[in-house]
Amino acid sequence: MPSSRLLSATVALAAAAALIACGQAPGGSVATTAPDAASQRLTTLTSLDMRVARVAQRLSEANVELCPAVRLAAGWALHSASQYSNELRPLVQSRFGLDGDLPGVLSAPPGSAAEEAGIREGDLIIAVNGTALDPGPARARPAFEGLAANIAVVDRGLAGGATRLDIRRNGQPLSMTVQPHRACGYEVQLNPSDELNARADGRRLFISTALAGFTRSDDELALILGHELAHHVLRHRTWSDVGGAGREANEAAAVSGAGDKETQADRVGLFLAARAGYDTAIAPAFWRRFGAANWRVRYPQLRHASAEARARALEQVQVEIDAKRAAGAPLLP
Ligand SMILES: [Zn+2]
Numbered sequence: 001m002p003s004s005r006l007l008s009a010t011v012a013l014a015a016a017a018a019l020i021a022c023g024q025a026p027g028g029s030v031a032t033t034a035p036d037a038a039s040q041r042l043t044t045l046t047s048l049d050m051r052v053a054r055v056a057q058r059l060s061e062a063n064v065e066l067c068p069a070v071r072l073a074a075g076w077a078l079h080s081a082s083q084y085s086n087e088l089r090p091l092v093q094s095r096f097g098l099d100g101d102l103p104g105v106l107s108a109p110p111g112s113a114a115e116e117a118g119i120r121e122g123d124l125i126i127a128v129n130g131t132a133l134d135p136g137p138a139r140a141r142p143a144f145e146g147l148a149a150n151i152a153v154v155d156r157g158l159a160g161g162a163t164r165l166d167i168r169r170n171g172q173p174l175s176m177t178v179q180p181h182r183a184c185g186y187e188v189q190l191n192p193s194d195e196l197n198a199r200a201d202g203r204r205l206f207i208s209t210a211l212a213g214f215t216r217s218d219d220e221l222a223l224i225l226g227h228e229l230a231h232h233v234l235r236h237r238t239w240s241d242v243g244g245a246g247r248e249a250n251e252a253a254a255v256s257g258a259g260d261k262e263t264q265a266d267r268v269g270l271f272l273a274a275r276a277g278y279d280t281a282i283a284p285a286f287w288r289r290f291g292a293a294n295w296r297v298r299y300p301q302l303r304h305a306s307a308e309a310r311a312r313a314l315e316q317v318q319v320e321i322d323a324k325r326a327a328g329a330p331l332l333p
Pocket of ligand 1: 227228231261262265
């Protein structure tokens, strides 16, 4: 999980990629309906971005003591006008007040350092500790490098602790100071995809738009992201999950003992979600519903047991969590 600020950028980039594809729909009749379709797609994607940012920020901060990599984070999600297609840029500029490569706040989740500092969704970051960020050139094509460079400046500021930000809100200048929080040091990326898919690669967590959209609540989303974060906590490197077969750098080594690793990640992931205050008693029902929707999850595979077996195992983990809570013991997996 990222400091949510990195999370933000990659999440927004993924959204932009999907939107670019959306904007390329050919055909005369499409021309009249495309703006509405693009607007709706933008709404759906940014809504998923915000949910993922919110759950990732909470999991990341609640479990910082268990994470091997830690960083100081504002907990926000950022995006920029320059990363969107030419067709969509006017839409995101009017909806989010974005300007060139300058980072705009897509999400400032409740309880995040950004929200505590008074930062709101729609704020545009102009300067960091007195250093002006670069709005960049007029761009003919979607580009991420300008935003990435600006985020690097913001990150260097946050890494040093209290960070003064000059922002623009509804065209008015404001100044505020963020006191960043310690958080697990992983990026979370929302990938536009129709596959029900999530994975971790040792540095980042990935979840598809289809799977994020399949979850019906933050509690369910926390199960998926908690499982992926558990691979990091357990130091399972270059790991892939549902739909990710063949992506490992070292396939044979990864498959060896894979079932054990998935069982461990299910168990530790449930603890991580519980520690962040999510309702984990819903896990068995979620896995049965997930299994009914996806045969790869339903039946035993090389890397994991059947959805039913995982549901039953999670019922036992929940008993363990309930017992620790009743005894007033720390929720450590
Ligand atoms: Zn896994």
